[in-house]
Amino acid sequence: MEITDVKVIPVDDEKLKAFVSIVFDQCFVVTDIKIIH
Template sequence: MEITDCRVRPCSKEDEKLKAFATITLNHCFVVTDLKVIQGNKGLFVAMPSRRRKDGKFRDVAHPLDRETRAMIEQRVLDLYHQELERLGGQPPASSDDDPGEEHADLEQE
């Protein structure tokens, strides 16, 4: 499996634990949106897309089945997150109101 595209959008609020949204494309044919870059107690990590269940708990919508795949996704997303921050001069953008899945909206119509 190959990550053929990765997009990261840093969030505008500096003090929040949520640092960015990410979208990855696998093998040019499968898109996973709403990955999140989170500041945890032990540093940054990538959270998989999830939904709140009726009982209030969150459950992943999509997730890797092994550690190697999770590490590959996390490395790619975090590398791009740091590149985006560097491009922005180390500061988050002024606004991040864009829909995280917006860049692939045209593909959903096909």
């Protein structure tokens, strides 16, 4: 299983820093991963 795409959407918030979507093997997508401080 390989990571084929990563999208980072920055958010201007005190604790929440970004949302991330990751695509594995160009078919399996994991969305709404939250990057927090």
